[in-house]
Amino acid sequence: MEIAAYQACRLTSRVRQMTLRVLTQATIALAVLATSCADPVDKAAKKRIFSPEDPPKVVASASEKIGAAALAENPQLAQRVLRMGAAEATERLGPHRFSAALSFSWTTAGRAEELKEKRLLAEGPGGLSGDFHGSLENSRDQGLEIIRVHKSVFARSRYGKFRQRLRDRGMAEREREELYAAIRDFDSLFRGQLKLASLGPVSVRGRSAIKYTVSLASENRASAEESSLPPLAGPKGGIDESTARRIAFFEKGKPKSARGHVAVDAETAVVLESRLEGVLGVPSPNGKEVTVQLTVETGVVDVGKDPAIKPPSDFLPDADKPSGIAAALERFGIPHKARPGTDAGVEAEPGEEEP
Numbered sequence: 001m002e003i004a005a006y007q008a009c010r011l012t013s014r015v016r017q018m019t020l021r022v023l024t025q026a027t028i029a030l031a032v033l034a035t036s037c038a039d040p041v042d043k044a045a046k047k048r049i050f051s052p053e054d055p056p057k058v059v060a061s062a063s064e065k066i067g068a069a070a071l072a073e074n075p076q077l078a079q080r081v082l083r084m085g086a087a088e089a090t091e092r093l094g095p096h097r098f099s100a101a102l103s104f105s106w107t108t109a110g111r112a113e114e115l116k117e118k119r120l121l122a123e124g125p126g127g128l129s130g131d132f133h134g135s136l137e138n139s140r141d142q143g144l145e146i147i148r149v150h151k152s153v154f155a156r157s158r159y160g161k162f163r164q165r166l167r168d169r170g171m172a173e174r175e176r177e178e179l180y181a182a183i184r185d186f187d188s189l190f191r192g193q194l195k196l197a198s199l200g201p202v203s204v205r206g207r208s209a210i211k212y213t214v215s216l217a218s219e220n221r222a223s224a225e226e227s228s229l230p231p232l233a234g235p236k237g238g239i240d241e242s243t244a245r246r247i248a249f250f251e252k253g254k255p256k257s258a259r260g261h262v263a264v265d266a267e268t269a270v271v272l273e274s275r276l277e278g279v280l281g282v283p284s285p286n287g288k289e290v291t292v293q294l295t296v297e298t299g300v301v302d303v304g305k306d307p308a309i310k311p312p313s314d315f316l317p318d319a320d321k322p323s324g325i326a327a328a329l330e331r332f333g334i335p336h337k338a339r340p341g342t343d344a345g346v347e348a349e350p351g352e353e354e355p
Contacts (some may be wrong), residue, residue: 062091066269084182092268100182162315
């Protein structure tokens with residue numbers, strides 16, 4: 001009896017082991033089957049998550065082929081070329097030097113004012129992330145200069161010293177685009193109503209280009225992006241007089257005439273040179289119209305040549321907090337004294353400083 005019971009116990013153990021093995025194999029088979037029959041939505045999601053990162057928008061735009069000879073027949077394409085930014089132009093052309101001369105003159109009640117600007121922008125290799133050196137000067141003795149080299153940024157006012165900008169926060173890229181945006185701004189002020197007519201192929205400093213005459217179109221062809229913008233929010237106390245005049249200039253200015261020419265690179269569709277003249281009429285608060293005349297001349301040279309941009313030889317280090325009133329007083333022998341309990345790193349207002 002004992003032997004029979006022992007044999008029965010061993011048989012039961014073997015059956016359990018076989019059952020466990022069969023269950024394990026079945027579980028693995030079901031897991032493999034579930035994996036092979038995964039939801040196609042999950043597969044698509046995993047493919048997106050683990051796919052290579054999309055290129056920046058500027059790089060993607062620069063890869064688009066633009067027919068430089070088709071701008072007269074396609075106003076949207078013409079506006080795309082006229083409003084092309086500095087980063088995209090550099091992605092398309094490579095290293096080059098850009099220059100722009102702008103002239104603004106406005107007349108009202110027999111009084112005339114004038115402002116002239118000169119902009120220079122040297123673009124190094126690297127496209128969007130490459131080095132550049134830009135400067136702006138105007139006839140009122142104002143200006144700025146900015147350098148980005150090896151991802152380090154240096155900036156100064158016209159007569160100031162360069163200061164390194166370790167926390168740039170995109171300032172360099174914005175200034176780069178503003179310096180290049182002479183044609184874009186002209187087209188924006190004239191509400192996208194510039195009309196191009198082809199004059200045929202030409203050569204601009206050894207590069208094949210298509211030349212167009214520019215005139216003022218009768219209809220408004222402002223971009224859809226501008227027309228869809230929300231209304232401008234104003235302060236609770238109302239808009240000050242100076243700001244109101246600026247808003248009136250941009251919102252109520254009416255193009256009266258425009259003329260000139262642009263030469264567009266046949267290969268890259270970048271504007272190689274241009275001369276644009278236009279007149280705007282802007283109503284003033286006293287009911288009289290202000291006449292504004294604008295002239296823009298641009299040019300691109302040294303395409304493909306590395307400008308060899310270098311950091312400034314002398315510059316100030318980045319400041320955690322710029323020197324303020326207390327530093328100015330110390331120059332005249334008045335030491336700064338913070339009140340007890342205040343943060344020593346925070347400057348007090350003039351009324352809070354002890355005598």
